[in-house]
């Protein structure tokens with residue numbers, strides 16, 4: 001109005017305002033309102049002076065005010081005045097005021113409002129009818145001022161004048177344009193907000209955006225409800241159906257207001273969203289803080305772990321160092337112990353040497369004593385060396401005692417310079433017959449391929465066998481060691497004195513022990529072209545007996561198979577024999593039903609041995625095609641007829657070929673087939689063999705320890721060997737070992753067993769005297785193994801009968817020579 005009073009619609013037209021800024025437009029409106037107020041004052045003054053009504057109507061003023069307020073509202077929102085976040089659904093107060101003003105405007109235009117206004121102002125002052133557009137025509141504003149309530153448009157009694165209606169329509173059009181302009185601006189703002197919203201959606205993520213959209217939708221619904229309420233209010237209080245055009249305009253206005261409200265709601269919702277963004281930012285900050293704390297915690301934990309690990313490493317290093325020092329201390333202690341042991345042994349051997357010197361000096365006074373010591377190979381110097389080499393100790397000691405015992409016996413018997421048997425040729429070998437302990441000889445089986453480098457041999461008397469097994473070295477010293485190429489004759493030469501001592505009434509037992517396939521049977525029996533110990537011993541004995549005197553020879557042969565004792569020379573079918581203890585006080589054992597054959601000559605003896613051998617149980621094992629699965633015992637009893645008025649003697653020779661000791665799985669006797677009868681049988685055989693050999697080891701251990709109880713009854717083998725291993729007997733163990741690398745474990749076991757056996761002392765050998773009145777063929781309690789004496793009857797395959805007088809004394813013919 002100030003800029004162009006002639007055209008007040010110019011400022012309220014929608015299109016030009018759409019391009020102006022809202023604050024600019026608001027200031028224009030404000031100026032307009034002030035001018036209206038000024039106009040009203042001046043008109044009031046003029047009216048007071050002239051007594052007329054003011055020219056600005058209440059309706060126009062209200063409309064302008066509403067317009068201003070709506071504009072202000074839009075300006076506030078565009079300026080980003082934050083709504084109250086705690087009341088998201090609440091309608092802003094400015095909007096409420098605007099709505100109420102609009103309602104009031106509608107009311108003033110309604111008939112009732114007009115009537116009320118008319119009635120209220122008629123009594124006070126006359127008012128002129130207001131114009132709706134808020135702007136006055138130049139004519140009205142300048143020259144024809146009209147009282148506000150001069151004419152009431154809604155008065156039903158007065159029809160509005162056509163110029164007034166036109167004026168009102170124009171005012172409404174302006175108002176519509178004004179609101180349309182505002183709506184346009186709001187739409188632009190809305191577009192901006194939507195752009196902003198899409199940008200935020202992209203930044204925040206789909207899930208959060210969906211939540212926000214849902215929330216905004218809810219807010220929108222609430223605001224719509226509020227708007228519909230306002231709309232109803234407007235309809236209720238708005239202009240009635242008097243004029244058709246204003247009603248439509250009002251509807252459009254309401255619709256536009258609704259749109260405006262929606263836009264405001266969206267804006268508010270966006271603000272709320274920004275508030276959420278803030279909350280989200282706070283949460284992100286908290287999250288970052290938590291992440292930082294977590295990282296710090298991880299770093300602290302890592303640091304602590306590293307420190308603990310370092311401590312543990314330190315402790316471990318300390319423990320290792322301590323262990324090393326302990327090991328060193330342990331080694332030192334071991335060294336001290338061995339030094340102490342050596343010094344003790346040295347002192348002991350020195351004392352023994354002195355004792356020996358004294359004893360020999362007593363026996364052989366003067367220089368003769370030293371000669372005798374040298375001759376026996378038992379000088380104190382030699383003894384000391386032997387002692388040091390003997391890991392088990394006691395060997396030298398026993399040899400000294402044996403030598404002394406022999407020498408004492410020789411002196412006592414008054415037969416100095418000669419041993420028991422006239423033809424004895426064992427002096428060179430250094431073998432002392434009737435020794436008090438079990439002698440151990442060892443024979444190595446010739447290797448089929450390249451001999452193992454893990455077994456080294458020092459053959460000869462007091463020879464050694466050194467093995468290297470699993471990184472450990474073992475050294476075994478034995479009475480005599482035969483190299484693999486030793487002949488049968490060499491082996492027998494070492495046994496000759498013992499065999500010949502039988503003729504003097506001594507009891508001698510020679511037994512072979514060793515792993516399967518190591519040559520036990522070969523050494524004991526031997527092939528016909530190269531006979532072993534048994535044929536050579538019998539030949540030797542018969543040759544010696546043929547030199548003179550009356551002798552009677554009986555033979556028995558048994559085998560122990562699966563703990564059953566069988567007579568290998570039985571005339572009938574083989575039966576299981578029962579082994580009994582002999583009568584108390586008489587010693588020995590009795591085998592009921594065992595036949596003793598009188599043997600008149602060597603030929604018969606060989607035939608009988610062949611017969612017994614053929615009856616022996618053998619089987620093929622992996623390690624030996626003809627493995628002996630039983631223990632074989634050949635007992636030769638030699639009774640010497642006593643010269644007149646002199647007592648005869650009864651000597652016994654036990655030749656024992658033990659079954660092979662082996663591990664069951666290694667010998668392959670167990671069949672892989674579960675129901676193989678042969679496999680089960682062989683397994684049982686192997687178990688029986690090992691059980692009896694174990695019992696033999698127990699007997700040897702008890703004898704070695706000189707226990708009062710010797711467990712002879714633990715097996716049939718030890719029962720039958722009881723007479724051969726009793727006190728005063730002579731026993732020789734021939735150990736057969738293999739030099740193959742794969743047999744090394746078994747070889748070491750056998751050597752250990754032999755070493756223990758070598759420590760068994762049976763005491764000084766005792767002669768057995770034959771009864772003065774007894775005949776050689778009669779059973780004697782002195783006979784260790786007693787049974788039934790019989791004379792063999794001629795039968796196919798059986799030895800020839802020696803004749804009817806064979807059992808009552810026999811002068812044996814000298815045997816023929818054995819094959820070379």
Ligand SMILES: Nc1ncnc2c1ncn2[C@@H]1O[C@H](COP(=O)(O)OP(=O)(O)OP(=O)(O)O)[C@@H](O)[C@H]1O
Pocket residue numbers: 444445446484514515516517518519520521522523624626627628629658659660661736
């Ligand atoms: N010194 C040796 N010289 C030649 N051959 C030998 C020698 N020792 C053993 N043999 C041979 O080795 C094989 C097995 O020998 P032998 O049967 O005597 O062993 P073993 O120990 O008695 O076995 P088992 O305990 O199973 O009866 C035989 O063929 C034998 O001829």
